[in-house]
Amino acid sequence: MPKNHKILVRTPNWIGDHVMAQPFYSSLVKAYPQSEIHFLSSEALSTFDDSSFSQAKKILPKNIKGLGATFFLFAKELEKEKYDLALSLTSSLSSSLLLRAAKIPLRVGFAQGGSGLFFTDSIKWKGIRGNKHKSEIYLDLLNFITGKQWALSGKKGGGKVNTETRDKRIVLAPGASIALRVWPYFGALISELAKTYTDYEIAIVGSFTESYWHAEIERLKLTHVKDWIGRTSLVELIALCRSSAVVVANDSGVAHLAGTEAGVPTVVIFGPGDPAYIRPLGDEVYLETPVGLACHPCEKAYCHEKYGYQACLLSISLDKVISRVKAILPL
Structure with missing residues (x-):
């Protein structure tokens, strides 16, 4: 895939999962430094600062319920963005269907419970059976689309606690x-x-x-x-x-x-x-x-x-x- 394409990432829904996906996001930016990357997140993540990873972030409207009219109206809005590639870190059927309804030509994600039907390419979601940390499982998707092996980068952390520089x-x-x-x-x-x-x-x-x-x-x-x-x-x-x-x-x-x-x-x-x-x-x-x-x-x-x-x-x-x-x- 050319390096300057427009990419949509369907992020995980839960806060903890979103944090565990940070190595995936940072590696994606390194893999496609000239691409415009957007996040499609749940409302629960609306106040999470993703500015270091993405030029834009889109939040699912609150009024989307099931597969009704609002679902397909939102898909039409996504279609206007003319994304070249969609990557889904959720393995839900509704997420993969949304990307298909948005007519994104390349749709890659984790297949589980039928969600693979609406992806153009997919890998099986192994979860805990993968015998690795979830952050590494997310990176497996990037490994799949790039043909390279992306490893976990250094852990974030503030080092040893210094009570003189932290509040009591x-x-x-x-x-x-x-x-x-x-x-x-x-x-x-x-x-x-x-x-x-x-x-x-x-x-x-x-x-x-x-x-x-x-x-x-x-x-x-x-x-x-x-x-x-x-x-x-x-x-x-x-x-x-x-x-x-x-x-x-x-x-x-x-x-x-x-x-x-x-x-x-x-x-x-x-x-x-x-x-x-x-x-x-x-x-x-x-x-x-x-x-x-x-x-x-x-x-x-x-x-x-x-x-x-x-x-x-x-x-x-x-x-x-x-x-x-x-x-x-x-x-």
Whole structure:
């Protein structure tokens, strides 16, 4: 393909996946330095700063529901852009159909569940069965279209924590997009860290869908515990994390924003997820994982194992996570 073509990238929908796709985006720019590259993202990523990778970014209109009239009207809008190539990092049938309806001549993506029908070329989506990090799986698509092997570049990260250049703030992200991945001791962690680090601001962050934490935070009645849930854009959240001493998060989008994008020391509490597949790639990411459970990791959104609901997360004690924070921020 000529180096100066117009390329549309259908990005992943989830924040964590979008961050894990950053090596793909940066390598794509290197592969096609003269091409105009646009991102087609979900509304959830509308405030994510992709300016270092793309000259333009398009957001799916909020009113697109299913495969109705608005879906095909949006395809017509995309058709006007006259893209030469579309690359889809999602393996959904609707994404591949949208690119086909937009009459983009070359459409390359991951085939799964029939989505390959609407691509001109595709490779099978292997997911966790690929036995590699998801960032590398995304790069496989670029390897496929360029015939070259693109490797993960150096990890992002802020290096060792310097408390003299960071604010005295601990960021806690108690939520997750999948309820099964929410560590059940997070409420107790907020309380204990607030009592232990009295001269630190304890900032609680998350999306507006996690508003149920407002009552828990209010109950503590501690002036140095700040409720930021649903009150930051993604850019603001990254900036907040970057200026903080440490972040503690579930296996969630915030973990990737903090550990990879912000480069801040980040403690990630893993339950059903497989760290080898989806861990943040920052230089100072510390993992708390279950030990000795035959069902872990399962990468599932539900739990029907004989060990009991959330046995994986319940095996990670409050003391263990607090000890990890103290190792990063000695008293």
